[in-house]
Amino acid sequence: MTSAEPLANPELQDVPSAATDAEPRVELPLPPSRRVGERIDWARIWPFLVLQASCLLVFVVGWSPVAVITCVGLYLVRMFGITAFYHRYFSHRTFRVGRGMQFVGALLGAAATQRGPLWWAAHHRQHHRHSDTPQDAHSPIAHGFWWAHIGWIACRRNYATDLDQVPDLARFPELRWLDRNDLVVPLALLAGLMLFGWGLETWAPSLGTDALQMGVWGFSVSTTLLFHATASINSLAHLIGKRVWPTKDKSRNSMALALLTLGEGWHNNHHWCPGTARQGFRWWEIDLSYCALVALSWVGLVHDLRPIPARARDEARRIRG
Numbered sequence: 317m318t319s320a321e322p323l324a325n326p327e328l329q330d331v332p333s334a335a336t337d338a339e340p341r342v343e344l345p346l347p348p349s350r351r352v353g354e355r356i357d358w359a360r361i362w363p364f365l366v367l368q369a370s371c372l373l374v375f376v377v378g379w380s381p382v383a384v385i386t387c388v389g390l391y392l393v394r395m396f397g398i399t400a401f402y403h404r405y406f407s408h409r410t411f412r413v414g415r416g417m418q419f420v421g422a423l424l425g426a427a428a429t430q431r432g433p434l435w436w437a438a439h440h441r442q443h444h445r446h447s448d449t450p451q452d453a454h455s456p457i458a459h460g461f462w463w464a465h466i467g468w469i470a471c472r473r474n475y476a477t478d479l480d481q482v483p484d485l486a487r488f489p490e491l492r493w494l495d496r497n498d499l500v501v502p503l504a505l506l507a508g509l510m511l512f513g514w515g516l517e518t519w520a521p522s523l524g525t526d527a528l529q530m531g532v533w534g535f536s537v538s539t540t541l542l543f544h545a546t547a548s549i550n551s552l553a554h555l556i557g558k559r560v561w562p563t564k565d566k567s568r569n570s571m572a573l574a575l576l577t578l579g580e581g582w583h584n585n586h587h588w589c590p591g592t593a594r595q596g597f598r599w600w601e602i603d604l605s606y607c608a609l610v611a612l613s614w615v616g617l618v619h620d621l622r623p624i625p626a627r628a629r630d631e632a633r634r635i636r637g
């Protein structure tokens with residue numbers, strides 16, 4: 317297997333400087349371009365709106381235990397794809413994998429229907445470079461809650477993938493293909509779910525499910541919940557919770573968001589130290605994605621999980637006194 321050894325990206329792997337809130341900070345006014353010239357791209361966003369509206373079909377198709385279990389299971393697996401791979405691996409390179417596993421991780425993330433790995437990582441790297449300034453595409457501080465939660469993905473400006481942000485990922489043709497064809501995996505998942513539901517209806521009718529019910533619960537409901545939970549890290553995780561570290565941005569730590577997102581709610585920890593695979597720093601800061609990554613490292617599927625660097629630990633001791 318060809319190694320997917322990342323190119324060095326010191327800016328993102330390094331511990332961020334322990335800047336304090338007292339440090340001079342240029343407070344820029346809201347850019348006039350925030351909405352002027354930023355039109356909602358209806359041609360591209362309508363499938364996303366239809367997806368969310370299709371959740372109402374639960375009142376038509378009803379429910380069954382197997383459909384709800386599938387919904388929850390796919391939420392958890394795909395959330396792991398987003399947190400562990402799209403975020404901690406593709407955006408921050410906080411651990412290493414072989415090239416095959418890298419593609420599996422990309423497929424898992426793509427199944428979440430949050431576009432391709434290069435698009436996701438490119439925007440996320442921009443978020444860290446410009447956190448909570450007007451240049452941050454989804455800052456609730458600079459642009460408001462709804463813009464940070466959903467508005468930014470609906471405008472043309474943020475549709476393209478800026479490959480200059482992700483040269484270390486763009487050198488893999490399979491990732492570029494997945495990024496260009498980001499609907500292939502979600503559509504395959506939807507088709508597979510409906511086929512599965514049809515199979516259960518045919519061969520296990522006592523389970524009380526069918527193709528449409530499995531499509532609605534397994535895809536529509538699960539994907540919509542997954543989207544809003546992920547988006548809450550862009551919006552709520554910069555608004556609610558506790559600030560432990562004096563980062564330049566307004567990121568916060570929230571147990572509730574951490575439980576919803578398998579560990580991403582420790583967002584202030586993450587902005588403090590984005591180069592580590594771990595986001596829950598203390599034993600009680602539950603970070604299920606990190607636990608799963610540790611388990612995968614035991615069986616050799618992932619390697620070299622980057623720990624919290626000594627520099628950050630020293631700084632933590634200084635801050636905590």
Ligand SMILES: [Zn+2]
Binds near residue numbers: 443550587
């Ligand atoms: Zn953030």
Ligand SMILES: [Zn+2]
Binds near residue numbers: 586590
């Ligand atoms: Zn990040």
